[in-house]
Amino acid sequence: MSYRSNLEKSLSEGRFAVTAEIGPPKGADPLKIRDKAILLGGCADAFNITDNQTAVVRMSSLAGSVILLQMEMEPIMQMTCRDRNRIGLQSDVLGAAALGIRNILCITGDHQSFGNHPAAKGVFDVDSLQLLQIIKNMRDAGIFQSGDSLLAERPCVFLGAAANPNADPFEIQVDRLRKKIDAGAEFIQTQSVYNLEKFSAWMDDVRSQGLDKKVHILVGITPLKSVKMAERMKFHVPGTDVPDLVYERIKNASDPAKEGYQIALQTIQELKELKGIHGIHITALFWEEIIPSLLRESGLHRQR
Numbered sequence: 001m002s003y004r005s006n007l008e009k010s011l012s013e014g015r016f017a018v019t020a021e022i023g024p025p026k027g028a029d030p031l032k033i034r035d036k037a038i039l040l041g042g043c044a045d046a047f048n049i050t051d052n053q054t055a056v057v058r059m060s061s062l063a064g065s066v067i068l069l070q071m072e073m074e075p076i077m078q079m080t081c082r083d084r085n086r087i088g089l090q091s092d093v094l095g096a097a098a099l100g101i102r103n104i105l106c107i108t109g110d111h112q113s114f115g116n117h118p119a120a121k122g123v124f125d126v127d128s129l130q131l132l133q134i135i136k137n138m139r140d141a142g143i144f145q146s147g148d149s150l151l152a153e154r155p156c157v158f159l160g161a162a163a164n165p166n167a168d169p170f171e172i173q174v175d176r177l178r179k180k181i182d183a184g185a186e187f188i189q190t191q192s193v194y195n196l197e198k199f200s201a202w203m204d205d206v207r208s209q210g211l212d213k214k215v216h217i218l219v220g221i222t223p224l225k226s227v228k229m230a231e232r233m234k235f236h237v238p239g240t241d242v243p244d245l246v247y248e249r250i251k252n253a254s255d256p257a258k259e260g261y262q263i264a265l266q267t268i269q270e271l272k273e274l275k276g277i278h279g280i281h282i283t284a285l286f287w288e289e290i291i292p293s294l295l296r297e298s299g300l301h302r303q304r
Helices: 006-012 031-040 061-070 086-099 128-140 170-183 196-208 227-235 244-252 256-272 288-297
Strands: 017-022 046-049 075-080 103-107 158-163 187-192 216-221 279-282
Touching: 006 017, 006 187, 017 031, 017 216, 017 288, 031 046, 031 061, 031 288, 046 061, 061 075, 061 086, 075 086, 086 128, 103 128, 128 158, 128 170, 158 170, 170 196, 196 256, 216 256, 227 244, 227 256, 244 256, 256 288, 279 288
Parallel strands: 017 046, 017 279, 046 075, 075 103, 103 158, 158 187, 187 216, 216 279
Antiparallel strands: none
């Protein structure tokens, strides 16, 4: 069978997939991406290149993805609806596909008021659901959002989206997941998970609707490096649920970084046993050096 990407192949063949995030720099130095890529090479099936995450200006996700391709590593190019209208988004899809990018993750994006240009005008011409449908139609039907036909090769891409099992109201999150699947999502990366009890309840609803059979779910893992980071994730990051028990473990530990590492390792081991999960997505947030050992200890390290 022919697969569009290595990530699609791993997921389709039933392997527990691993993706990891590589954040582009606030500058034009390609070594900032290459250094992280060298560190993480062989650790994952594919690597997310974020698109001005948290509404902060960084090197473009398209450029970062091309740098990974030059290193024979597979990118997942994130596309944010905040900064471009449907013309720019469709143009970037064609450009990405022409350059060999085979995985695209569609997200609406954080509001610009959270970033370093709060006075910027947010575009939000379409949202992530609409972008998924637009790219799916470009790929499968050969038409642009306007209804015009593509006059050359269609983009051959594996489509992803994000989901947040922690968000309120909790009851509608599975419905949002179903809508993204209907719009074209083939893989899902979730928000970072610390509350396994709440996440398991979400997965119960996902399985009850058979959605785990329709999409590949990769669970977000973000190791907590310090008390300060735990406090930020618990009290200041919307849509993140850090239980009191996890927070107290970090707060009372003689070595918070070591404790955070152990919590991440335990979370991965428990997720591996949870029915309906197809992999993990690791976001280390300036702590990428622990990813290789974390994956080795959890039995998920890929061979170089």
